[in-house]
Amino acid sequence: MTIAVDAMGGDYAPRVVVRGAVKAAAEFGQPVVLVGDQAAIEAELGKMKRYDPSRVSIRHSSAVVGMDESPSHALRHKTDTSIDAAWDEVREGRAEAVVSCGHSGATMAFGLRAVGRLPGVDRPALAAIWPTPFGPVVMADVGANVDCSGEQLFQFGVMSHVFARLALEIESPAVGLINIGREDSKGNDRLRRAFRLFTESGLPFVGNVEGRDVFSGLAQVVICDGFVGNVLLKFAEGLDLSRRRILDRLAKRSGSSRRGYLLMKPALRRHRKFFDYAEYGGAPLLGLGGLGMVCHGASTAKAVKNAVGLAAVSLRQRVVDHLRDGLKPLAHLLTNKKRASRPLEAV
């Protein structure tokens, strides 16, 4: 049960990726194959105190898909990229999951080509995990699909529910549909269609939820289109940073608040850690024929380690098999064949 790690993807690759993957191998006993430029990977491994060579191997690949490259262009014109080779490990049965801090659209595009979609899935979804006072909340989609049909939103919900239940071990996670009010009729036709599908599905559906309910404990799975999810993800990043900046500024204004700030430093650090994306490390790609885990481009080694850990748990729980099984009995609900979907450049 090896995990292929795209060693060349992300802002600090290959350094932090190699470090994170090696740590995961040590801490979780998880075999990893580092995919990318062999010399660069070996140089990074050489800098590490020790690692277990029985759990860390290398697959060489010569090229990289850049963060600003179009995934569809890379798909057509680039060969032997690290993300392609990583998915190839899965296709060839030498690995069972891919973890990448590189371009999320490329991770999805090459994954689709290598392992395809699960039956009943129009487009895979990227799901983010929000830490909240009431435990983790899974949100999908967060950037893979700009305009989503009601059917797609419903599929995201079915898949996120499976992931939340198995990989995050939330017992019977409640599903909510993000809308601008809790009444059934809110939103547009796509949202009302999704609402009906959820209602008929037998899933534990709590109906429409509002932006604030991501943190209110009302639902453990919240569904939105990738435009909304992506804006929310980055908005939260900006909001948290702005809150911290102003608190820093205010705390320096008086001697007593400066003292208080120092005394609170450990609590503030724990606070930041609580809400840190790195605690989960990765956002799962749901709906592919294999398991993909996308990390923030600026991931730390810890984030990479935790993403590999989350992928390992997902493999142990056989998430992909359960996604396939979970989608099957709901196929009869998806009668509408018209699909609104936007391609990968959106990511």
Add this chain to the structure above:
Amino acid sequence: MTIAVDAMGGDYAPRVVVRGAVKAAAEFGQPVVLVGDQAAIEAELGKMKRYDPSRVSIRHSSAVVGMDESPSHALRHKTDTSIDAAWDEVREGRAEAVVSCGHSGATMAFGLRAVGRLPGVDRPALAAIWPTPFGPVVMADVGANVDCSGEQLFQFGVMSHVFARLALEIESPAVGLINIGREDSKGNDRLRRAFRLFTESGLPFVGNVEGRDVFSGLAQVVICDGFVGNVLLKFAEGLDLSRRRILDRLAKRSGSSRRGYLLMKPALRRHRKFFDYAEYGGAPLLGLGGLGMVCHGASTAKAVKNAVGLAAVSLRQRVVDHLRDGLKPLAHLLTNKKRASRPLEAV
């Protein structure tokens, strides 16, 4: 230059509304007419130590539009509601603006009937003001329109730019279009159409911005459809509350962090105040033939006071006249007559 205040709208009406309006009359020398049940308003006024009767008058109305009522239903079937009577004051020339903590959709619907739209405006927008480390940022739309055409998004930008410049006194505010990446081609056809219109308009347009840029100082006006804006507004509320909850919990874990927390209380209070919606109090309705200011349903008296203050500044700066003038030279850009717009129930 009287401001009509819907005394019956909001969760704590008429008490906090009357208090806030009377405070505004005293602090800003702003004449207000309190619209609603005369006996209830007089009872509240009676509880106040003193107020200047030359600046506070009452217009009686017998009914209220409830927070859960459909605005279009109220428009057709309800008579003599406080929000209707408030707009009537503007239509009859006895007041120049309406402030309401009631149903925002009803405030817009009755406003549209009373004073209409400005030429070149398909649908008015609700604009929120975000406090950020780089000063206030105006976001529109935040809930008046679910699906918006490129033309509408562009109109929101033109109007928000005027409002930011005059009412918030931001010199040449930069306009950004919320999208899932900064590249020109991101998003869907509607966003690309808006992008082109902004580019051709001569406005200080910085292009596409991401969720995090609401707080990055990149733009002082950020434009999105009302679905995204409304979700963001409520999401921020939930996020802030969840951050506070966890900090409270963590700060109580050790003696030193408890002491630090106490020492930091004043700074934390200022922090909360910095980001408090009540500091601006109201969200302007832009694009009506008169000035409307919508407040949070749970507004405090201070929020109401500040909303009346913001309305007073907007009147002094002749915001509505400048909106009319600002839209006129851009009419030639709006050749596409197809409109995507959703009715008021969306709010």
